[in-house]
Amino acid sequence: MHSIPSVRTYVTIWVILTVMTFVTYYVAQVELGAWNIVVALLIAFFKMMLVILFFMNVKADSPLTKLFAGAGFFWLILLLGQFFVDYLTRSWMPEGKMW
Amino acid sequence: MSTVLQDPRAVETPNYLNQEYGWKSWLFTKDHKRIAVLYIISITAMFFIGGIFASLIRVELLTPQGDLVNSDTYNKFFTMHGIVMVFFFLIPSIPATLGNFFVPMMIGAKDLAFPRINLLSWYIYIAGAAFALAAIVLGGVDTGWTFYTPFSSTYSNTFVITAAVGVFIAGFSSILTGLNFIVTVHKMRAPGMTWGRLPLFVWANYATSLIQVLGTPVVAITLALVGLERAFHIGIFDPAIGGDPILFQHMFWFYSHPAVYIMILPGMGVISELVTCFSRKGIFGYPFVAGSSLGIAIIGFLVWGHHMFVTGMSMYASLYFSLLSFLVAVPSAIKVFNWTATMFRGSISFDTPMLYAFGFIGLFTIGGLTGLFLATLGVDVHVTDTYFVVAHFHYVMVGGMVLAYLGGMHFWWPKISGRLYPEGWAKFACLLVFAGFNLTFFPQFILGYLGQPRRYHAYAPEFQVLNVMSTAGASILGLGYIIPLIYFLWSMKYGPKAGNNPWRAKGLEWETTSPPPTFNFEKTPIVTEEAYAYHNQKETHVG
Amino acid sequence: MADTHSTVAEHAEHSPHLRHHFDDMAQQFDSATLGMWVFLLTEIMFFGGMFGAYTVYRAMYPGAFASTSQFMNPFYGALNTAVLIVSSLTMALAVRAARLGEQKALQLFLVFTMIFGTAFLVIKGFEYHEHWVDMKVPIIGGHWDYSEFPQFARQAQIMFCFYFFMTGFHALHMVVGLGLMTTIFIMARRGTFSSSYFTPVEVSGLYWHFVDIVWIFLFPLLYLIGRTKKLI
Numbered sequence: 125m126h127s128i129p130s131v132r133t134y135v136t137i138w139v140i141l142t143v144m145t146f147v148t149y150y151v152a153q154v155e156l157g158a159w160n161i162v163v164a165l166l167i168a169f170f171k172m173m174l175v176i177l178f179f180m181n182v183k184a185d186s187p188l189t190k191l192f193a194g195a196g197f198f199w200l201i202l203l204l205g206q207f208f209v210d211y212l213t214r215s216w217m218p219e220g221k222m223w
Numbered sequence: 224m225s226t227v228l229q230d231p232r233a234v235e236t237p238n239y240l241n242q243e244y245g246w247k248s249w250l251f252t253k254d255h256k257r258i259a260v261l262y263i264i265s266i267t268a269m270f271f272i273g274g275i276f277a278s279l280i281r282v283e284l285l286t287p288q289g290d291l292v293n294s295d296t297y298n299k300f301f302t303m304h305g306i307v308m309v310f311f312f313l314i315p316s317i318p319a320t321l322g323n324f325f326v327p328m329m330i331g332a333k334d335l336a337f338p339r340i341n342l343l344s345w346y347i348y349i350a351g352a353a354f355a356l357a358a359i360v361l362g363g364v365d366t367g368w369t370f371y372t373p374f375s376s377t378y379s380n381t382f383v384i385t386a387a388v389g390v391f392i393a394g395f396s397s398i399l400t401g402l403n404f405i406v407t408v409h410k411m412r413a414p415g416m417t418w419g420r421l422p423l424f425v426w427a428n429y430a431t432s433l434i435q436v437l438g439t440p441v442v443a444i445t446l447a448l449v450g451l452e453r454a455f456h457i458g459i460f461d462p463a464i465g466g467d468p469i470l471f472q473h474m475f476w477f478y479s480h481p482a483v484y485i486m487i488l489p490g491m492g493v494i495s496e497l498v499t500c501f502s503r504k505g506i507f508g509y510p511f512v513a514g515s516s517l518g519i520a521i522i523g524f525l526v527w528g529h530h531m532f533v534t535g536m537s538m539y540a541s542l543y544f545s546l547l548s549f550l551v552a553v554p555s556a557i558k559v560f561n562w563t564a565t566m567f568r569g570s571i572s573f574d575t576p577m578l579y580a581f582g583f584i585g586l587f588t589i590g591g592l593t594g595l596f597l598a599t600l601g602v603d604v605h606v607t608d609t610y611f612v613v614a615h616f617h618y619v620m621v622g623g624m625v626l627a628y629l630g631g632m633h634f635w636w637p638k639i640s641g642r643l644y645p646e647g648w649a650k651f652a653c654l655l656v657f658a659g660f661n662l663t664f665f666p667q668f669i670l671g672y673l674g675q676p677r678r679y680h681a682y683a684p685e686f687q688v689l690n691v692m693s694t695a696g697a698s699i700l701g702l703g704y705i706i707p708l709i710y711f712l713w714s715m716k717y718g719p720k721a722g723n724n725p726w727r728a729k730g731l732e733w734e735t736t737s738p739p740p741t742f743n744f745e746k747t748p749i750v751t752e753e754a755y756a757y758h759n760q761k762e763t764h765v766g
Numbered sequence: 767m768a769d770t771h772s773t774v775a776e777h778a779e780h781s782p783h784l785r786h787h788f789d790d791m792a793q794q795f796d797s798a799t800l801g802m803w804v805f806l807l808t809e810i811m812f813f814g815g816m817f818g819a820y821t822v823y824r825a826m827y828p829g830a831f832a833s834t835s836q837f838m839n840p841f842y843g844a845l846n847t848a849v850l851i852v853s854s855l856t857m858a859l860a861v862r863a864a865r866l867g868e869q870k871a872l873q874l875f876l877v878f879t880m881i882f883g884t885a886f887l888v889i890k891g892f893e894y895h896e897h898w899v900d901m902k903v904p905i906i907g908g909h910w911d912y913s914e915f916p917q918f919a920r921q922a923q924i925m926f927c928f929y930f931f932m933t934g935f936h937a938l939h940m941v942v943g944l945g946l947m948t949t950i951f952i953m954a955r956r957g958t959f960s961s962s963y964f965t966p967v968e969v970s971g972l973y974w975h976f977v978d979i980v981w982i983f984l985f986p987l988l989y990l991i992g993r994t995k996k997l998i
Contacts, residue, residue, distance in 0.1 A: 128865050129858075138855040142848055145985075149844045152990035164986035171982050179858040180975045188409065192803045196810035199437050202524055203811070203818050207473055210528070211822055213539035334787035336797045402804045410797045411788075436804055440812035448819070448931070455905045457927050459819075464920035465830075470822055474815055747789075 127184055137178045144171050238641065238738040253338035254741055259324035260639070261345050262315065267708070269311040269352060272359075274701060276304035281663075281694040287687050289680040297680035298365035299381065303358075305368025310390050311352050313624060314482060317489035318400055318435075319348070321631045322428045324639060326404060328732040328739065329422045331413025331748040336406040340399050348396040354389030358382040367678060369479070372460035372471040376452040384453055387446040394439045397485075401435030404428055413731075415750030422730055422754050423512055427492025430516035434481045434488075434523065442478035445471065469534055476527035484523040486620055487587075488516055490627030491558055494580050497630055498562045500728040501577035502569025505755040508561045515554035522551040532603050541600055548598035555591050559584060574726070575649040579630030582657050586622025590615055593668065608678075611671025617664045629656065629707065634728075637721030641738040642714040648706060655703030662696025729755055783963045795965050802969040806976045809939075813980050816935070820928045820987070823921075830921035833914075834929070835991060837902055842893045843989035846886050847981060853882035854978045861971040864954075864964035872959065872967070876951045879974065883944050890937055897926075905930055929988055936984060939977045946970045 148167045152160065177183040182193055235241055239256045242248075249257060279300045283291040292300070327335055335341050358364050364386040366375040375383050408421070408429045448459050449471070458464040460471045499506050506512055528536060528544030562584060571577070593615040596602045606612065636644055666689035675682050675690075682690065724733040731748055732739070752759060781791050788794040824831045860875035897903055901911035904923045912919035950970050953959065959967060 128862055131859065131862070134855055134858050134862070138851060141851045141854075145844060145847050145851065148986055148990065149840065152840070152986070161986075161991050164990055165983075168983050168986050172979050175854060175975050175979055175982070179854050179978075180972055188800065189803055192800070192807060195437075196807040199524070199807075200810055200814040200817075203441065203477060203814055204821060206477075206525070206528075207470075207818050207822055208825075209543050210469070210473065210537045210540035211825060213537040216539060217537065332787070336787075337801060338787060398808050402801060402808070405804050406797050406801045409800060410793055436808050437811055440808045441815040444812050444815035448816075451905075451927075451931065456908070457904050457923060459924055459927055464923055465823075465827060466924060467822070467826070470819055473822075474819060477815075 129178065129181070129184075133178065137174050141171055141174055236736050237740060238736060239741045240641070240738050242741050251342075253334070253342060255323050255327055255335050255338065255341055256639075256739065256741075258341050258345055259320050259322075262319040262323060262348070265345070265349065265352065266312050266315055266320065269307055270704075272356075273304055273307035273312055274704065276300050276307065277697065278701065280304060281697045283680050284682070284690045285694050287682050287684045287690075292680065294680050295365055296363075298367070298678070299363035301678055302364045302367050302386075306355060306364070306386060306390065308620075309368055309482070309486070310393050311348075311355060313486040313620060314393075314397055315348060315400070316486075316624065316628050317493065317631065318404070318428055318431055318485075319344070319396075321424075321493065321628075321635060322404065322431075322489060323400070325635065325732050326425055326428055327407060327411070328735070328743050329425050329730060330408065330411060330416050331731050331744065331750065332407065332411040333742050333744070333747075335403045336411055337403050341403055344396045344399040344403070347399065348393055351389045351391075351393030351396060354385055354392060356389075358386040358389060361385065369475065370446065370449060370471075371475075372449060372452075372468045373458075373462065373466070376449045376460050376471075377458070384450045387450045391443050391446050391450075394443045397435045398439050401432035401439075404432040405436065408432075413748050413750055417750075419509075420750055420753050421513070423495035423506060423509070423516075424489075424492035426513040426516050427488045427495070430520040431485050431488045433517075434485050434520050438478040438481040438485075438524070441474060442482075445474040445478070448474075469531070469536060472531050472534060473527070476530045477524075480527035480530065481520070481523045483616070483619070484519050486624050488519060490583065490624040490631075491516070491555075493627045493631035493634075494562060494583050495558075496728075496730070497576045497580040497634055498565050499755040499757065500634070500726055501572045501574060501580070502566045503572075503757045503760070504565055504569040505753070505757055506561065507564035507567075508557075509754065511557050512561050515557045518554035519551065522547065522554070526551050526598075529598055529603070532600060533607055545598055545600050549595065552591060552595055552598075555587075559588055559591075574633075575644075575646060575653055576630045576634035576726075578650065578653045578657075579626045579633065582653070583623055583626045583630065586618055586626065586660070590618030590620075590622055593618065606671055608676055609671035610667040610675045610677055613677050614664045614667035614671060617667070622660055622664070626656070626660075629653070632707075632711070634726065635732075636711065636714070637725045638732060638737050638739065640711075640715055640718075641721055641736075642718030643721045643725060644707075644714045644718060645710050648710050652703050652706040652710075655699055655706070657703075659696050659699030659701070659703050663693050663700055664696070666690070666692045666696075727760065729757060729760070781963055783965075791962065795968075798965045798969055799972070802972045806972065809976060809980075813932075813935070816928070816932050817983070817987075820932065823924055823928065827918075827921045827925075830915075830918035831925055831991075833918045834922050834925040835989070836914075837897070837900060838929075838989045839893060839896065840989040842889055843985050846889050847985045849882050849886050849889065850978045850981050853879050853886070854975050856882065857971050857974045861964070861967055864959050864967040865961060867959075867961035869954065869957065869959070873951065873954050876947055876954060880944055880947045880951070883940055883947065883974075887937060887940055887944075890933065894930075902926055903930070932984060932988065936977065936980055939980070943970075943974050943977050946973060 144167055148164055151163055151167075156163065176193060182189055239254055249261065252258060280297070283289070283297055283300070289297065323335070323341065327333065361382050364379075364381045364383055366379050366381070366383060370383070370387065408425060412421075451457070452459045452461070458466050460466040460468050462468065495506055495512060526544055526548045528540055529548045532541050532545075593611070597606065597612060597615060633644060633649060636642070670686055670689050671677075673686065675686050721737045723735065723737055725737075726733075731750070734748070735743060784791055785794060788797065856875045856878040860872055860879060863871035863875055898909065901909055903909040904926055910923060912922050915922065947970065950966055953966065
């Protein structure tokens with residue numbers, strides 16, 4: 125089995141995660157229009173990567189584990205993306221027409 | 224059976240069947256082979272229950288008027304037929320039976336990665352089936368197996384939640400089976416069994432398992448939302464408060480389209496095994512056949528909108544899904560071409576399993592090609608929700624998967640039971656199945672094209688002749704199913720004992736005794752040749 | 767009965783935890799962790815389905831959605847996020863202790879993880895109570911009053927349904943996680959684990975972190991978006 129991260133590493137990651145939580149909370153109070161959601165999701169994505177790579181130790185894991193971890197995220201994109209292939213293009217139709 | 228005729232050497236060797244007796248040794252088993260047998264019994268039972276509903280449908284459709292039952296009852300017939308056949312027969316069928324039995328053996332392992340989860344999977348299946356049967360006994364469900372909202376979530380007065388719970392639970396059985404196969408194939412291959420030497424049956428089950436794991440959770444949450452909506456009278460999919468029924472369909476079909484690939488890929492894996500063995504030849508284009516299984520699994524997640532062309536979905540989405548639906552036909556076609564090329568200049572034997580394989584290739588091709596008609600937007604507007612669609616999916620699911628299942632059962636029956644089935648009766652039943660199937664479903668293509676809608680218990684009088692033909696075909700088909708049930712059971716006691724390898728097939732499963740010992744192999748095999756190395760065999764005829 | 771051990775594994779030397787269909791402990795450990803990852807894959811798609819539906823409705827009804835965020839308590843949400851993150855830290859430290867064979871540390875960190883997990887559920891309980899008092903629980907007997915924004919009264923019901931389902935399924939997963947932790951803790955007390963066998967701790971840790979990740983996304987989506995639009 126692979127190398128064991130030090131306590132220092134774990135605590136550092138925890139500090140970063142907690143700080144990012146504060147950041148996301150306070151940024152949400154600032155009016156940024158459509159960027160609010162982008163920033164919030166980017167921060168969430170970054171926090172998720174930290175948990176996956178360090179707390180779940182995927183950074184030191186085999187390529188197979190990385191593949192499965194990535195596949196889950198990718199499939200979620202497939203689901204959301206294809207939902208929006210429908211919902212985002214409905215307004216493109218000429219008024220009142222189905223075809 | 225005279226003892227003079229019995230081979231004196233055929234003393235009962237210790238095997239997984241006689242290792243232990245008693246109901247506890249079966250219900251608490253961890254042996255993948257016993258679990259496979261438990262599944263064979265359960266799904267056969269569910270198959271015949273689904274078949275009863277099919278018979279009721281066909282009897283009603285003998286006459287144009289809805290005179291046998293009223294429309295609400297008829298709705299229950301086709302709903303229960305669909306739910307039972309899709310979720311409790313087709314989806315588990317080959318993976319949970321033949322896959323469970325043979326995937327570990329084919330890769331040289333002693334069992335699946337998680338034997339207790341395998342058993343749990345079966346218990347979960349039984350629990351799901353209990354809920355489905357409860358829904359039937361309590362009075363049935365009438366929403367169609369597709370549970371479309373808001374009818375299923377708000378307006379139906381039948382046992383929707385009971386049925387949805389049954390399907391939800393059965394989904395977990397499917398997920399756990401898939402999980403088990405994925406880990407097993409990654410981690411438990413014998414020395415020398417590289418990915419490039421895996422039997423194609425294993426590749427097919429692996430690809431199927433990926434679909435099970437990635438898709439089933441979405442239908443689980445979808446049905447959970449419908450159930451919650453019904454239970455608490457809230458309107459997630461109710462247009463009256465702003466809910467979107469199309470969203471339900473998107474979520475439902477995100478799983479249910481890949482589900483149809485769960486329902487065909489394992490069958491294709493069986494056909495690869497049959498075609499190679501009964502042509503005495505290695506598969507043509509192994510990497511393409513293996514890769515096409517993965518291709519179908521992945522592209523299968525990109526096409527679900529073709530079930531929704533006329534629902535009000537955006538036309539641009541329809542274009543997207545139509546194009547991709549054409550693309551998904553390509554890997555299937557690759558398989559058909561490669562099986563054909565395998566047979567070319569092979570030494571063909573016409574044993575029953577091979578007859579089923581021939582049937583599969585022809586009927587699946589018809590089914591698949593008619594799928595292309597349905598993928599074509601313009602044609603689909605005309606034939607959607609007609610019997611054309613019904614015929615299409617029965618060609619692929621029955622003409623395809625059920626024939627593959629029967630072919631696989633005949634092929635591996637000697638290994639599973641240690642006995643031979645009667646070949647004469649088997650060939651006869653196979654011909655009944657083929658003839659009965661075509662008589663049942665080919666007229667339905669015509670009916671659909673001429674305009675008979677699906678899910679209606681009455682139809683225009685000019686369609687009666689074709690409907691009567693269809694019902695007649697169904698009776699023949701039903702007989703074709705019952706005969707093997709009888710002779711398989713008969714053979715367990717009276718069939719001649721099979722040797723280790725009655726078909727002289729290649730594959731690790733054939734190198735053990737029939738039936739195999741509990742731990743499959745005395746010593747872990749070491750693999751040195753590629754799959755289907757029939758050119759390495761001295762004799763070229765079977766038996 | 768013939769010897770069932772593979773010729774690969776040494777008969778006399780294997781761990782008592784080795785299951786006999788495996789060749790060795792390394793294969794068993796690898797299989798267990800891959801199995802847990804595949805399971806987490808299914809969980810991603812399970813929650814993902816809900817996230818997908820929620821996102822579609824958010825896109826359809828931005829006004830109704832923005833109004834619902836007025837009734838969320840982002841302080842509780844942020845507090846819960848912090849609580850779960852520290853529970854992930856203690857879980858990671860527990861797994862580390864298990865790998866090093868540090869029994870006392872393992873038990874200590876498991877207890878802390880359970881304490882933080884329970885704290886999460888308690889805070890969630892306070893939140894749900896607040897929603898109940900505010901008449902924002904359409905699920906239970908139509909306990910619903912949206913007179914603050916009557917124009918969104920119907921669509922906001924869908925929003926709140928998703929809020930309760932998403933946080934509810936998440937909380938359910940937390941409860942299962944606490945059950946896992948309890949089981950692992952009992953096994954640890956019995957001295958089951960060592961540096962050569964800690965698989966259950968490892969896979970439970972993966973599960974716990976996953977449940978944390980789901981919340982990391984739930985928090986901004988449910989509590990923070992639309993905060994700036996003061997509609998009251």
